[in-house]
Amino acid sequence: MRTFKGTATVAAGAVSLALLLTACGGGEKSDDKGAPKASGSASASASAAPDAKALSVAELEKLIVEQADLKGYQVQKAEAADVVKPGDVATDKPACKPIADVLSSIAPGGPAADVLRQAIEVPKKEGATAAPEDILGAFSAPATSVVLGSHDGAGAQEALASLKAAGPECAGGFALLGGGEKTKVLKVAPESITAGEEAVAYTVTTDVEGAEWVSKVVAFRKGNTLASFATISLGGKVKELPKTVIDAQAAKLG
Template sequence: MRSAAVAATAVSLALLVTACGGGEKSDGKGDKAGGTGAPSASATSAPAAKTLSDAELEKAIVERADLKGYQVQKAEAGDVVSAASVTADKPACAPIAHAMSFISPGSPAASAERKVLEEPKKDASASPEEALLGGLGAQVTAVTLGSYDGQGAQEAFASVKKAGAECAGGFHVVHLKEKTKVAKVAPETVTAGEEAVAFTVTSDMEGEPFVSKLVVFRQGNTLASFSTISLAPGGVKTLPQAVIDAQAAKLS
């Protein structure tokens, strides 16, 4: 999470410069309730949907043309790490740790990743300092698509929902060599895909609470994960609904 916050700072600064100067456009390729519990019987017994390839996921993931007021960038090599590089002190919490880290939970057969950056709203009356703070407070969402064989998507989704219940009181995450304390995982309500779940995640950032949002939904054999952070005071207050809706539309 610390690394994510630092990355968000750099990204927001770059975004602010782009928004103020016109900039270049990104060349990136461009049961339904939240809460916890087991997947529905229809979800587990439904015939397996098509497993998408890496190339097909690249076409299915959100792009700039799908989102007004956002920039979309391909994840860089340093943004994406292996599942083995992100661990939790409570094994049951690993699906949430992975979904927060550009990693599709479980064992996907293919994956695709994007960074979606909210463009700061322009205000001609704002001082340079206010404009800078506005840019740093913009939401940055890591979007990950994973496609699975057989019942893999249903099983991975169920593991995320189970983790939300079992890890509500918090856990520790090690991302590469960086250790972070997640103090609380609280359920939110969301509707997307065939089944969806959302959480407010409160982490400890050098003694201060760092609030982010996590959303995972399943459409057929594909899981879409959204991990949203912001450097605004109080962190992220709302789900990235526009991003979720745009991705759901492309997968439906």
Template sequence: MRATVLRRTVAATAAAASLALALTACSSDGDAKPKGEDPASASASAAPDVKALPAAQLEKLVVEQADLKGYQVQKAKAAEVVTAGDVGADKPACEPLAEIMSSAAAGDPGSSAQRKAIEVRKDTSASPDDIMGALGAPVTSVTLGSYGGEGAVKTFAALKDAGTACAGGFQVTSSGTKTKVSKVAPESVTAGEEALAWTVTSDLDGEPFVSKLVVFRKGNTLASFSTISFSGTVKALPKFVIDAQAAKLG
């Protein structure tokens, strides 16, 4: 699964490198506060009679380029969209984790939306070392899922249980590609009404591949974030991206 995701992001990461080399000045304000919007209905309470948001409305709530200065934001192409049905795990309890690791909305959402946010490194030049550094910039897949009734609450609970049950590792199958996850370690994060985060260590061609995984719930919407790097190691949670998405959800 990680190999598949990595292959899908190489071209996008290369595009980010080109953007960084051409528009270095534009990335200098990457620490600016994320652009917020008026609170939307995504903040509605997850009551039994709540319906999932229409896909068109969810598309308006997912982060865009204007929300993430210092990043290149791309809408997922049809060939890149992964659903829960494309993902499996050798341990049933681990399937929710496998799904958000694969950039799918966990469980059975009524609608979903996906974006890819590629960090544009500051102070880049045309030297080979700087180009490779840009290629190693973190790439965060952002996925929103809207659920009817208590679906968001129950799916979040399943993810919480998975973080414990799957700490020692499991095997993921995503779009036919199998990947061994050796460790799932919890991290601290604050967002939405409740949030979870993990450092995930996978085996990619015999080498450790370290990524970050975050999910938070706002009403009947789950926002999940899967961050990887061409370098093979992600050191920090994508806090700026998380905060920007939380602001849009209200």
């Protein structure tokens, strides 16, 4: 699995947010031992799912959103030099690790394969869409990381169950550790979302040098593939879920 270093610093201590400010690319198999597994009825339901074989990176590359799928967005991949290990992101509350992973553009749940992209909303300019070269420096525009992770067996159900359980567990906030810095997540609030076979969404408020930054975190499952999204803005306030990006990815997954 892969996530990416920021090419621009959002603010000191905001490592989880800075990770989203670069383009994203493909991933490989990795163990995600830091993420909690679903328990109780959620785990039982997931374990009852039919066995499934994970898709390969090559197969996922055909399913993730691309430039042609998102009018009004600049869709990018990452350079290999921007890749960092998902183990570099940790939380003081284990139950909150899945949210921290999605916020940091890491595929939650340790999938067998994953791929990533970033979709930057292109600002409008005098009634027209700005050229890509004009928007690459416009970091205040909403930027959404898109991650597809494919799991063996019931892994996707378990990963989504962990994300659902994390909401109430982490509502009062948690500490995110990464890059030698500590970022304080102040609160996690549920959002309404319908996508795929099951879905979950949150508004995440983070303390960045005394200012409150608002981001959106979303995940939905289609079969044994989990799509996850994190939307941030250097303006600090993301008001809406990335519905256009979510709908485009859902359409590609069929």
